[in-house]
Amino acid sequence: MSATFPDLDTLARSIKDWGRELGFQQVGIADVDLGTHEQYLQDWLAAGYQGEMDYMAAHGHKRSRPAELVEGTRRVISVRMDYLPGDTGMAERLADPEQAYVSRYALGRDYHKLVRKRLQQLAERIQGVVGPFGYRAFVDSAPVLEKAVAQQAGLGWIGKNTLLLNRQAGSWFFLGELFVDLPLPMDEPHNREHCGSCRACLDICPTGAFAGERLLDARRCISYLTIELKGAIPLELRPLIGNRVFGCDDCQLVCPWNRFARPTGESDFLPRHDLDNSQLAALFRWSEEEFLQRTEGSPLRRAGYQRWLRNLAVGLGNAPSTIAVIEALELRRDDPSELVREHVAWALARHGRG
Helix, strand or coil: CCCCCHHHHHHHHHHHHHHHHHHHHCCEECCCCCHHHHHHHHHHHCCCCCCHHHHHCCCCCCCCCCHHHCCCCCEEEEEEECCCCCCCCCCHHHHHHCEECCCCHHCCHHCCCCCCHHHHHHHHHCCCCHHHCEEEEECCCCCHHHHHHHHHHCCCECCCCCCECCCCCCCCCEEEEEEEEECCCCCCCCCCCCCCCCHHHHHHHCCCCEEECCCEEHHCHHHHHHHCCCCCCCCCHEEEEEEEEECCCHHCCHHHHHHHHHHCCCCCHHHCCCCCEEEEEHHCCCCHHHHHHHHHCCCHHHHHHHHHHHHHHHHCCCCCCHHHHCCCCCCCHCCCHHHHHHHHHHHHHHHCCC
């Protein structure tokens, strides 16, 4: 049953104030009509750019129609939270082929729980004023076009690298949504883009994953290859991955708008277990027990141990032929996992040890 409130404008302003108090850098309110974003999704799926991510097409139109995903939804409260963990020497890590590069968002604790908990607290603040109302919180955990929602809520525009960009904050932030049945006043959509003629993100992509502006072929994207892909990484793409073992930040690193990104104030997002400064060979020696222990509560768990080793083997295959690199690979030449063995064999062959 939909709640009512005598002054919706005041409530909307309060929601934004409460959101900032809870650690969100920005809060916006969107309509449930996502306009042309639905057709964009359908065209993207029809082209097969989703690769093995079958879940992108598994829910019909619910992904682009919030009111069908959660019946009764009238508005979506969209939030963003900065996650950049200060100066972690990103360029230096990428330039050192024996270092493991882990995407900045995955260096700390898994963001899902923290952001969802804050969204729940925001819902409770609203409920304390208006009484019981219908809501659902989502953080990259359901069929939601979160970037489209955020754009409609005025949080930024979708850049040429397909990420949401904000003129004051760049793109180093997480998004979350609170579906509500309240008829709140909506924010003005951010319909103007500010990328201009810049092509830095398109040109820097190591694997050439962009089929065009705002058009990503996930099958060539390093984030997809190292996280989503379950099987073997295509041979022709392995040398292009370099030392990136979980995700890729290249298109964010070169984005001029990220000059304005600010370090996070959330301790949960700070690097753990020296993951921002680890050698490929050292990580490759982790036992499964060590992997489970050191990735507890971490986004790295999504890849699982075997795919983690697969990714590291590719990185080691692209590294210099040092003693540490060769010894680490030799230790897993006969690994129980066929997936790992195949990538180790490829890496050893790259070092003339086939």
